Amino acid sequence: MRLLVIEDEKDLRAALEKGLREEGYAVDVAEDGDEGLFKAESWDYDAILLDVMLPVMDGWQVLERLRHKKSTPVLMLTARDTVRDRVRGLDLGSDDYVVKPFSFRELLARIRALIRRSAGSASSVLELGTVRVDTAKRVVLQNGGPVELTAREYALVEMLAFRKGKVVTRTELYDHLFAEEDQTLSNLLDVHVCNVRKKLGKDFIETRRGHGYIIEGAAG
């Protein structure tokens, strides 16, 4: 899953970036509204963390303009806590409104909820035959037993699991598993797919030649 953090406060931005990366997300950052809007319009992020008090263009404007083009889940992150501001934020099109200072763990949970909802999945646990993906705990179980996956491997599984039964193109996978600064080796994806197949079974992820990958999830 790929996230965009638009926050001008340097130390806070750094903390968010680091913390989210450690959770296994691919993270892009922006320092001001202009840069943030540009990136948000260019990529399909799984969620955007948007501060309100931004230089050049404030968060309200970014949100408003973004909504003309994309329906990316947006979580507003701001020190402005009046009811008026909250209502405004939510009515302008954000999906959640978190007031600073916040608890990091709570923030993570809200991000997970946003992604879950936008994937159309009500539950945080996805059953794929013998494999169970617990998106809240970020663990994968097979036949009841936990399976060790790296952050990237988990991210790959989670993404395909959320789109169970649908083909996901390689490009999409790249766009959602790697951040701006990560896009280096083009066969990194294949390596991860290979590793997952080793751990969860050859047929867990099916290849559709010329299209992409898919998890059917029916059999095991």
Next chain:
Amino acid sequence: MIADSIRWQIQAWHGALLVLITTILLTFFWGYERAQRLSRVDERLQSALLMVLPAAQFELRQEEGHEGARPPPFEMGFGDFLFDEGIQPPHEERRPPREPKGQRERPEILRAKQYLSTLEATSIYTVALNDRHHEVMRTSNAPGIVYPPDSPGTDGESRFRTRSGYRELMHFRPRKDVLIVGTSISEVTVALQKLALRLLGIGLGVVGLGLLGGWWLASRAIRPIAEISATAERIAEGDLTQRVETHGAKSELGRLAALLNHTFERLHNTFEQQAQFTADASHELRTPISVILAQTELALMRDRSAEEYREALECCHRSGEQMKTVVNALLELARMDAGDVNLQTEDCDLAEVVKEAILYVEPLAEQRQVSIQAELEPLSIKADKEKLKQVLTNLLTNAIKHNSDGCAVNVELLSEGDMAVIRVSDNGAGIPEAILPYVFERFVRADKARSRSEGSTGLGLSIAKAIVEAHGGSISVSSVEGQGAEFVVRLPRGWKLFGRLI
């Protein structure tokens, strides 16, 4: 409570005044009427007296002359009694007066005696008393008892008196004789009593109606006051958006209502400003707090390297410093708001102060590649040196920060009349028109979020303004966006005493 009510007070005074005026007027009227009636009576008595006088004189002289030869007249007593043939008893047939034996009566005496007999048919009576207060003559319609005068009178004097229902005119003759002409005034008295009752009735009616009318008028006048009170009460309970009705702002109450509304408006705005300030202040502090919490939470989420911990701690430290700056600035502003400015004034060489400030910001200027020019006139005033330095540093820092490379900041110090003037101008980015009127307000920044991480609080100019104004001076700004800005600080050079600078 009743005593406190304006309405009741007005009523009481109004009523008292009404009663007083009505009483005085009606009493005067009644008194006048009484005087009028009595004077009419008195006139009749006067003319009767003139008519009767000759007869009385004759009788008195007669009595005098026949003293001893006549039987002494009756003592005062009840009932009718006759004196010689001159007077006829009323129930007997009137006979023309006969000449007394041996004496011819003069014509006026005859006339008088005739008049006397006609008098008896009227209510006017007459009695003559001699010096021993014996009755010498009386008409039959005189009251049973006729009192002699209380005090003697001089010859020729006439005196009126009112005695138990009779009005009498007493005419004094020589040798203490007195002629009394009187009449019953019971009719007059009764008429006056009736008049008095009627007047009383009228008076009560007037007072009653007046009180009712007054009550109604007072109520009408007081009602707006009650309305205003009610509105003010609602406002006091917390709803500062309420306003008083001003039905036509020209009357006294209308002006009061308008004034109250104006006051409430200002109160409301002040509270709004306070609320806004609190929101802004907490916002300013929330950001560094968020950083600290995020960094520490993150650092504690898993085992970290020493380097990571150090970075986290450095972030926290920076944020702590930021909070300290904001809190200190807020406290300073709060103190100044409360009037506790605490200026340590001393003789201050302004040129020196400016130079020190420039020196202080030099590293920043160098970093930004901004040059600072100064034209300083030697000028000494009484001021708080440290605080002025703070002001100048703030202005210079702003100028440097809002400038791009290669720009210049200019500082001028000169005297204009009795003011010391400091100008700090730059040719950098300038201040956007939208916020130009608000730059001296708290938490207003040229660019909402810029340079927060560089330690800017948005309070510098507010504090600068407060310091300058505490010195009795003023600060102003002019700017064209894109062309730079100029801040002008004016400080009084000294205090004026009788128009001279000291």
